[in-house]
Amino acid sequence: MTRPLDSGDRLPVLLPFRLHGSERHHRLGAGSGVLLCVGLALLVSTASAQAGRVTPSVLQVIAKWAPLLLTGFAFNILISALAMLLGTILGLGLGLGLLSDWPPVRQVSWALTQIFRNAPWLVLLFFVMFLVPFQITMFGLRIPFPDWIKATVGFALPVMANVAEVVRGAVRSLPSTQWEAAEALAFTRRQTMWRIILPQCVKRMLPPWMNIYSLVTMSTVLASIVGVSEMLTLTAQVHAAEGGRPELFAPLYGFALLCFFLYCYPINLWTTHLERRFQTG
């Protein structure tokens, strides 16, 4: 059974797989982001409607504790920013170690990167919390290490390993002809790295770096497990102070969720935007 193909016939060809089209389905647009916020607000308000009249309403409770909770949230952001700063500096060094042309440096850097990338963040946090003393005496000078500093270091370690991998990936992704051109112009390896290669990598590294930041921010709540007074710790304390009323549970933690969402979601949107822009540009 053969018949001539007319122009309307669709040949059974495999269409190219388009990652972008399918990605968009499960990525939130700005509009649906707003929708989600409204939904969360609704969750809070329905819970408050169920709360009855004798005890203060849920919204009142949240309003009362919001300043304290937001201070806690600011602390989360401070920890995340410092961890990111420290992790980025260390990660850049480790990343350059991964790219070293001296094998021992490369191997040690590789081992460090793998250890810190493949360990649960909470485990690393515990390690730092319990292995680092609460103060160090150096030259007769006492340097205290409060818990939150230790937590910051604990978060900086996985950041370091992930940043190192980002640096390595970005440098490797540049065409080797850039190295060749610099070599032919008698640049040293170090000069080539700092003046020619790394500046070109900044753009490539920015989206994954921001991604790491948003992950760190969300992970800072792990510090509550080791007793740092960040937002989640304070939320639990507020809940207890309000008599541990079960109907307060969802609104209080919902408030924490909302804070993190409102902070991290724009970062993720911006990251995606940059990724797309750099892809085409």
Next chain:
Amino acid sequence: MTAWTADRPIVKCTDVRKSYGPFEVLKGISFSVRKGEVVCIIGPSGSGKSTLIRCINALVPITSGTIHVEGIDVGDPKLDKLALRRKVGMVFQQYNLFPHKTALQNVMMAPIHVLRQEKKAVEERSRALLAKVRLAGKEDSYPGELSGGQQQRVAIARSLAMRPDVMLFDEVTAALDPETVKEVLVTIRELAEEGMTCILVTHEMGFAREVADHIYFTDHGVFVEHGPPATFFTEARDERTQRFLSQVL
């Protein structure tokens, strides 16, 4: 250089061999280039031309044989590669400009950071070089904003800014649109006329015939035949050369 005098070859290769694993790319190449001479290396793809000129500035280490550039032994394990590369400029097929720097910055970078020359003098010289390759007015353009031919001329200026004694050109017009090939060739011809020692790997037979003092034909890692262009193109004796020339001319 005390060991080297201008009457000796500026580049001298003797029985140069290069292997990648079991695969021998260069199978004993010998030739020499005098100061001010223009030498063209032609031959089919994969015959080792690019590898050969990459060996001259030590981008590719040779397996055996010797290469001397102004008396510097390129094969010496203690070779000061940077000293060698200050004498030898190189221009690539894909231009390889630094995309994050403007045309002027591309030209200025190496003299400032490698030769540690004073910025103001370098800038003056770099502007003059860009004018020389007919790119005055494009100083602040980024490579991405320039055409292939313009980028390649920036690359030539960038190399010249180091004041090399020898220039290596690796198929520098192969990636260009036909209409921009000419502007690059004009630049190279001017250089040759000024007395710059040039070694070119090229597929532009007309150009080779016009500017070269000597033409070498490579095939499968050996020089099959060589001679001045006047006789090379008309009196090729080897069958391989004849076949190649009949294909490209």
